[in-house]
Amino acid sequence: MSEFKGLNVVWLSKVDLTNLNAGEGESNLIDVKKFKKDGIEYPYVSGQAMRFYLKEAMRRNLGVNEYMCIPDEKGETCGDIKKCIMCDLFGFMIPEKTKGAQVRISPVKVSPAIGLLPFDENSNVDFLTRKHRASEEGKMEGDIVNVEMGQNIYKCGISIDIARVGGEEKINDERRSISIDSLIEDIEKKNRIKKFLEALRYMTDYSKQARLLTDFSPDIIAISFQRKYSHRLQKLFEFNAGRTIGIKRLSEILDDVSEFSDKLMFGMVSGIIKNEEEVKKVVEGRKMAVNSPNNVINEAITQVG
Numbered sequence: 001m002s003e004f005k006g007l008n009v010v011w012l013s014k015v016d017l018t019n020l021n022a023g024e025g026e027s028n029l030i031d032v033k034k035f036k037k038d039g040i041e042y043p044y045v046s047g048q049a050m051r052f053y054l055k056e057a058m059r060r061n062l063g064v065n066e067y068m069c070i071p072d073e074k075g076e077t078c079g080d081i082k083k084c085i086m087c088d089l090f091g092f093m094i095p096e097k098t099k100g101a102q103v104r105i106s107p108v109k110v111s112p113a114i115g116l117l118p119f120d121e122n123s124n125v126d127f128l129t130r131k132h133r134a135s136e137e138g139k140m141e142g143d144i145v146n147v148e149m150g151q152n153i154y155k156c157g158i159s160i161d162i163a164r165v166g167g168e169e170k171i172n173d174e175r176r177s178i179s180i181d182s183l184i185e186d187i188e189k190k191n192r193i194k195k196f197l198e199a200l201r202y203m204t205d206y207s208k209q210a211r212l213l214t215d216f217s218p219d220i221i222a223i224s225f226q227r228k229y230s231h232r233l234q235k236l237f238e239f240n241a242g243r244t245i246g247i248k249r250l251s252e253i254l255d256d257v258s259e260f261s262d263k264l265m266f267g268m269v270s271g272i273i274k275n276e277e278e279v280k281k282v283v284e285g286r287k288m289a290v291n292s293p294n295n296v297i298n299e300a301i302t303q304v305g
Contacts, residue, residue, distance in 0.1 A: 010237060012273075013113075018151075018206070030145060160193060
């Protein structure tokens with residue numbers, strides 16, 4: 001792993017009717033978080049929510065001797081990056097009297113999940129009844145809540161600063177330079193990166209899942225192991241009208257990333273986009289196999305070592 005400085009993942013995921021991340025809403029409305037592009041509303045899932053989903057997927061699959069702390073009532077974590085996988089990978093900020101705060105910048109960067117289809121064209125409003133306790137007369141009371149839901153295809157991305165996993169920045173005041181001091185063995189560093197990659201397949205703890213069962217794992221995915229730390233791969237998927245991936249953009253970004261990546265992987269399941277064969281032709285033309293997303297993640301885990 002020492003030859004790699006960065007690991008990037010970008011993927012598309014198609015979901016059925018769901019509400020992955022609610023907005024502010026009102027007392028009787030559970031809405032979907034949205035953003036506007038060219039006057040049209042699209043749904044999105046915040047980066048904070050995406051980090052939560054990934055953390056919980058990792059926590060569910062911890063080994064006997066693996067540890068992820070639980071934030072206290074103030075939301076503060078343990079800050080022990082040698083022991084705690086979560087504090088190492090996702091960073092923390094712990095207030096300290098007279099010093100301000102002890103801060104660790106997260107080696108894992110997570111993008112919001114961006115809906116690629118207009119919300120109004122792919123949405124519905126359902127309602128549920130919230131039941132309250134019985135009144136003094138013994139009568140059950142409740143109110144109706146409207147819930148926004150939508151079908152969509154989301155683009156998601158992560159980036160791992162490999163050099164900083166399990167390491168701490170040390171500042172040399174005399175030389176005015178920064179170095180990374182590793183606090184864990186190389187085998188543990190690899191294990192933490194693999195644990196994070198595994199979480200991509202096992203994300204489940206989204207909002208509203210008691211009644212909106214959702215699979216948000218990758219349907220189309222690309223992974224790069226990079227000699228340079230860069231987020232360039234995140235531009236790979238340009239989604240066009242007619243549910244197609246932009247072939248020119250795909251080709252250009254693959255060329256860019258190939259300059260500093262010794263290992264590029266691509267996976268896809270059928271039925272997500274309309275120009276599957278064109279996409280396969282571009283990818284295979286660069287001597288890359290098109291596998292299933294599951295096999296690509298497994299291959300990346302093996303590549304970690």
